[in-house]
Amino acid sequence: xxxxxxxxxxxxxxxxxxxxxxxxxxxxxxxxxxxxxxxxxxxxxxxxxxxxxxxxxxxxxxxxxxxxxxxxxxxxxxxxxxxxxxxxxxxxxxxxxxxxxxxxxxxxxxxxxxxxxxxxxxxxxxxxxxxxxxxxxxxxxxxxxxxxxxxxxxxxxxxxxxxxxxxxx
Numbered sequence: 001x002x003x004x005x006x007x008x009x010x011x012x013x014x015x016x017x018x019x020x021x022x023x024x025x026x027x028x029x030x031x032x033x034x035x036x037x038x039x040x041x042x043x044x045x046x047x048x049x050x051x052x053x054x055x056x057x058x059x060x061x062x063x064x065x066x067x068x069x070x071x072x073x074x075x076x077x078x079x080x081x082x083x084x085x086x087x088x089x090x091x092x093x094x095x096x097x098x099x100x101x102x103x104x105x106x107x108x109x110x111x112x113x114x115x116x117x118x119x120x121x122x123x124x125x126x127x128x129x130x131x132x133x134x135x136x137x138x139x140x141x142x143x144x145x146x147x148x149x150x151x152x153x154x155x156x157x158x159x160x161x162x163x164x165x166x167x168x169x
């Protein structure tokens with residue numbers, strides 16, 4: 001039987017959140033994408049996994065049993081992979097390419113540079129223009145490590161995280 005291992009984190013986050021919208025936000029995907037992933041997982045496992053209730057989703061016994069096993073397995077995998085990726089900022093030497101919009105460049109980049117000088121002197125930053133969409137910035141192609149700015153309708157394979165709330169006056 002074929003399994004889509006990308007669906008396993010969906011199960012774990014749903015177990016914690018018990019809410020499709022919040023789980024989607026945590027995973028950095030849209031609510032429809034999470035619903036689609038959950039439906040594929042239900043079909044693969046031949047179980048509803050979560051039952052809709054008045055105040056969220058209740059896991060089925062099979063979901064609870066699987067979550068323990070999947071959680072332990074993914075934790076073991078994380079330990080192996082992350083153990084190989086020890087990062088020592090004080091001795092690291094690397095170039096990171098960032099694509100900040102002009103506002104973020106003005107507000108955040110000076111603080112980031114100051115922090116890097118103190119904590120990670122071997123890290124260098126290269127700034128590239130923030131485009132009208134994420135394809136222009138180079139993040140999809142892998143030429144840019146991080147985009148800093150307002151991202152409208154990101155693709156499902158990007159992790160998007162809210163960094164700050166700023167009002168214009």
